Amino acid sequence: MVDDVTRRVGRANPTTEGIEATGERAAPRSVGIWLLVVAALVFAMVVLGGVTRLTQSGLSIVDWDPIMGAFPPITQEQWGEVFAEYREFPEYSEVNDGMTLREFEEIFWIEWAHRFVGRLIGLALIIPTLWFGIRRAIGRRLFVRLLAIFGLVALEGVLGWFMVASGLVDVPRVSPVRLSAHLVLATIIFGTILWTALDVLLPRAGPPGSKQRRPRSGWALLGFILLVMVSGGFVAGTKSGFAYNTFPLMGGRVVPEGLLRYDPLWDNFLENSATVQFQHRILAISLFVTVLAFAVLLLRRSPERRVAIAVWGLIGAALLQVTLGVSTLLLEVPTALAAAHQACALALFGIALFIFHESGEAEPPPNPAPPHGDDVDEDSELVAV
Numbered sequence: 033m034v035d036d037v038t039r040r041v042g043r044a045n046p047t048t049e050g051i052e053a054t055g056e057r058a059a060p061r062s063v064g065i066w067l068l069v070v071a072a073l074v075f076a077m078v079v080l081g082g083v084t085r086l087t088q089s090g091l092s093i094v095d096w097d098p099i100m101g102a103f104p105p106i107t108q109e110q111w112g113e114v115f116a117e118y119r120e121f122p123e124y125s126e127v128n129d130g131m132t133l134r135e136f137e138e139i140f141w142i143e144w145a146h147r148f149v150g151r152l153i154g155l156a157l158i159i160p161t162l163w164f165g166i167r168r169a170i171g172r173r174l175f176v177r178l179l180a181i182f183g184l185v186a187l188e189g190v191l192g193w194f195m196v197a198s199g200l201v202d203v204p205r206v207s208p209v210r211l212s213a214h215l216v217l218a219t220i221i222f223g224t225i226l227w228t229a230l231d232v233l234l235p236r237a238g239p240p241g242s243k244q245r246r247p248r249s250g251w252a253l254l255g256f257i258l259l260v261m262v263s264g265g266f267v268a269g270t271k272s273g274f275a276y277n278t279f280p281l282m283g284g285r286v287v288p289e290g291l292l293r294y295d296p297l298w299d300n301f302l303e304n305s306a307t308v309q310f311q312h313r314i315l316a317i318s319l320f321v322t323v324l325a326f327a328v329l330l331l332r333r334s335p336e337r338r339v340a341i342a343v344w345g346l347i348g349a350a351l352l353q354v355t356l357g358v359s360t361l362l363l364e365v366p367t368a369l370a371a372a373h374q375a376c377a378l379a380l381f382g383i384a385l386f387i388f389h390e391s392g393e394a395e396p397p398p399n400p401a402p403p404h405g406d407d408v409d410e411d412s413e414l415v416a417v
């Protein structure tokens with residue numbers, strides 16, 4: 033990646049109507065801008081998801097109704113009904129015994145808003161996809177890709193409910209595995225939408241039908257960030273941020289006591305706060321060092337201006353992320369700081385993705401496409417819905 037981004041690769045003119053490097057007709061800029069807006073919505077949704085968890089609001093709506101659930105209770109009687117349903121589940125008796133209706137309304141609205149923005153993202157994705165498709169403003173490949181992303185959004189909704197359902201049992205705490213899976217899928221959705229927007233707004237140049245080759249180190253960095261996010265999801269899911277609130281030592285030691293005290297061994301990585309937090313610290317600091325090394329190597333090769341700016345952004349985001357992580361820990365997980373820590377993780381991922389996108393280099397097609405349109409490949413046809 034380091035080598036490739038520094039080569040000043042030619043860029044296709046995004047305003048040009050015609051065939052771009054993928055062999056598909058270039059989509060209008062409005063498509064790219066719309067996708068950036070949806071990516072921003074997903075970003076906001078991830079932060080709202082964090083706030084939902086941090087305010088312990090996530091288990092306040094105890095059923096899943098994708099359509100009718102969009103309508104919140106209005107009358108006093110309806111509020112009474114949803115509160116009565118909530119009181120039947122263990123979170124009420126175990127955690128919120130004696131909660132008033134007014135207090136319940138507060139956590140209800142947060143969870144409702146989280147689900148509502150989820151629905152909004154689904155609609156904000158599918159309606160314009162169909163609209164652009166019917167008007168043949170986008171090519172077949174892009175259309176199919178957008179439908180696939182919509183499928184991921186729908187899956188995220190199902191996974192969200194699967195996560196909530198794990199907390200509606202005797203122990204009112206959602207499964208850390210499901211929480212992390214929900215976070216990872218949200219990050220993948222954010223990444224694929226952002227990537228698609230960049231494909232449209234900043235298409236890479238190359239002969240018709242050519243593919244973009246990207247260095248493996250870019251995948252590795254994105255994978256590493258995702259891995260650290262998963263480990264953070266486990267810290268959040270096991271509430272390990274409320275233990276060992278010192279840095280850099282844990283319980284006065286570099287390696288905390290009882291690191292592997294659970295049997296079987298793998299249980300430590302799922303349940304043992306010492307292990308879960310220790311691994312997040314180790315992975316996070318390793319990521320920080322990797323990002324710095326990566327950035328220095330990139331900057332030393334005088335990349336394009338916008339890539340250089342992004343690399344400085346990556347350094348800043350990594351620094352901020354570690355500062356937010358340590359502060360969240362020392363101050364015992366205040367909502368605002370923990371939510372900012374989650375947001376910054378996604379920003380770090382997004383910036384790395386941008387740099388990776390810009391590292392594309394055209395790989396000539398095995399059989400060069402014919403110069404004129406008689407024999408146009410099926411994929412390059414405009415989509416007809």
Ligand code: HEM
Binds near residue numbers: 215267357371
């Ligand atoms: C670049 C490095 C880092 C990344 C990408 C990262 C990422 C994350 C993510 C995604 C979460 C989950 C948030 C959630 O689900 O709500 C998290 C949680 C957490 N992280 Fe990090 N983190 C990093 C560095 C650190 C550092 C250095 C510390 C402190 C030593 C730290 C402490 C925590 C704590 C205490 C939580 C749990 C907060 C909560 O309960 O909401 N993180 N991290």
